[in-house]
Amino acid sequence: MAVAHDVLVVGGGGAGLRAAIAVAEADPRLSVAIVSKVYPMRSHTVSAEGGAAAVAGGDDSLDEHAYDTVSGSDWLCDQDAVEAFVGEAPRELLRLEHQGCPWSRTPDGHIAVRAFGGMRKKRTWFAADKTGFHMLHTLFQTTLSYQDIVRYDEWFVTSLLVDNGRVGGVVAIELATGRIETIIAKAVIMCTGGCGRVYPFTTNANIKTGDGMALAYRAGAPLKDMEFPQYHPTGLPFTGILITEAARAEGGWLLNKDGYRYLQDYDLGRPEPGPVLRSMELGPRDRLSQAFVHEVAKGRTTDTPYGPIVHLDLRHLGADVIDAKLPFVRELCARYEHIDPVRELIPVRPVIHYMMGGIHTDLDGAAGLDGLYAAGEAACVNINGANRLGSNSLPELLVFGARAGRAAAAFAASAGDAESQAVHAQAKDERHRLEKWLSRQGEGPDRIADLRTEMQETMENGAGIYRDEGSLAKAANELQRLRERFSDAAIDDRSRVFNTELVATLELSFMLDVAESIVTCALRRAESRGAHQRTDFPARDDERFLAHSLAHREPDGTCRVAYLPVTITRWPPSERVYGR
Incomplete structure (x- = not known):
């Protein structure tokens, strides 16, 4: 047996909630569901503090916001995406205010804005220093007004089902019972956040393990610009x-x-x-x-x-x-x-704070497989390039969450039934894989927590703030050995109810995929740009590397890197400045 929805949103944070609202508004006839491994108000959006960037009038302008974003990205962003983003961000923030978000205000009643790093004008809206908390509350409360939005709280998605290049749904575990369920969907939107937990020191919550990135990567969607994890100072x-x-x-x-x-x-x-x-x-x-x-x-x-x-x-x-x-x-x-x-x-x-890279998407969140979309930090549309400006990420998840929701709704409304024999066969195979993890004794001495710690240390030492060919090659070799040891690891918990050891095991398998893509892309990019600093190639090289990296998972599990030109509309590459 399986349950079915027209559109399934994976992830209950800001991008996921905004996407679900957009689906419900675009076509009320569609069945839309949100599956999240935590209760939505525990999603990591809740911890964002500083604010959300959008032009609020005065002496600021959309062009200035766009230029600051382009320059801050070290010219690796797609400028058509940036122009769409800065144009729609003010409307999204005003919409949130109308829904109840308590933006801080000046004494005369106007929206208060503060300065933020890399921006020449004060354009960061804020709600004291709990901006993400208030934004997520507002979005969550808004979803409650749409009674047809179904939620699967504390469900963990383990596999994306694909038949002949088209998404057909997911397999997920209900954490409270251990029940394994197939959820059929005409369209799936990945909004699972970032992957900061592949590093040892991070601002990210424990839930940010790159699940959605790895799910899409395994299903055949490329990951873009993964060599650019952002450290927050x-x-x-x-x-x-x-x-x-x-x-x-x-x-x-x-x-x-x-x-x-x-x-x-x-x-x-x-x-x-x-x-x-x-x-x-x-x-x-x-x-x-x-x-x-x-x-x-x-x-x-x-x-x-x-x-x-x-x-x-x-x-x-x-x-x-x-x-x-x-x-x-x-x-x-x-x-x-x-x-x-x-x-x-x-x-x-x-500390590691944000992943500029993610699932490769177009401006409407389409991720390369029919019916697959992505938004938020799990996606890479790309407005952040080699370095995200602080306070751009919160409006990004609103703007592109809404775009992905509308696009997924249009696809689902016109698409045929996603259920097929191939989809059910994949779901059956995934069920057997999960049951095997619960029953296996393991042949090696390693435990999941120890392997995770070694992976994190490998990433910090080999692909940290500064890298070179030697450190990256060593990291690649160590990750391969960790993957081999992981295949022999065992878990001790055989229970079905909130089996956190099984979840940690599945998360580690996702993190190893994501970590490999980061290191492989970093090895190939022989230049220094933004958050990717190669001590053996200290200069920016626009002739060879003014391009996005695309990490593809090969049938044997290895990572292949290709390149895609950066979209430049109005601002040719030049010296990077800030606060001018």
Whole structure:
């Protein structure tokens, strides 16, 4: 037996909820469902802090937002996608306000905007420093008004079903019971978020294991620009919890162990003279993270049990500003570091934050297989290129979640039945695979947690802020050995109810696929651009690499890389600047 829907959204975060709403609005006759491995309000969108970028009038313009995004991306974004994005972002944020999102306001009642890294104008809308929390609440409450949207909360998708190049649904496990179910769908939208957990230090929640990316990759859809994981320069050293860029937007300083604002010693991409001391903390995230590595090499950081750190200083802002605009930062510091940023320095270090790459899609989220769409961080449309500007990701999931939802609705309305013998045969094979994992004893000594830790260390050491051919080749070899050991690993938990060890096993298999695509693409890109910094190829090479990488999974499981030209509409490649 199987259940069936016209459109199935995999992932219950911001992109998934926005996509489901778009389907319901586009064609109320369609059956739409959301399957999520956590309750939607526990999706990672809830942890976004700083804000959402969109032109709010004044002296700002769509062209300026587009240019900042293009320049920040180191010219690797598709400019047609950027222009669509900046044009639709203000409407999406206003729509959220009408649905109840409590944007912070100025004393005269206008929407408040703050500065954010790499942007020349203040255009980041915010709700104190809990923007993602309020956005996700608003979207979730809105879905409740559509009674025909069905939710499968705490279900884990393990396989994407495809018959002759067309998606037919998924296989998923109900975590509460262990029941394995086939869910037939005419269209599937992947909105499963990023893959930060392939690295050891990350702001990402434990659920962000690249599931949707790997599902699409295994089904035949390519992954695009996977060599560009983004480090955020200010994460707490033990937990990886994010200290939002808003803390620097409000005037926070980054200090080395000597109390010196070290960013003034580095080229952050600002070629002309100006008030550098005022703006340098809002340089692009990749440049700030790279500066940290140089401070470590110079011996100007502080050693801790969790690696070297610098400090973020908010003390000069005062309690009133911090409590009004950064209350969550103060709460996080108290709970996880036992310090008060009103009076004490915050220890920080760069941590993996966001994946610029993802499932290759067009402007409407179509992912290369009939009926397959993707949006949010799981997708790569591509507006982020080699470096995402902070506060672009939240409006991105709204704009392209809506576009994917409308496109999937149109496809499902005109498509025939997705159910077929081949789809049911694949579902039967997947059921047997999952049952085998539960029953197997395993031949090797390895446990899933140990393999995961080794994978994360391999990625940090080989494909971190700086890479070279030697480190990447070593990482590729170690990942291959980990995959071989994984095939012999066993799990001890044989239960059906909330078997977290089985989930961790399936997640690790996804992460190994994603990690391999990151390393393979990084090995092929013999240049330095944005978040991809090759010490053996330190210059940007537009002649050879002004192109997107496309990682294809071969029948033998290996990764093949091809290239796709970048779409340039109005801004030819030039020197990268910020805050001009």
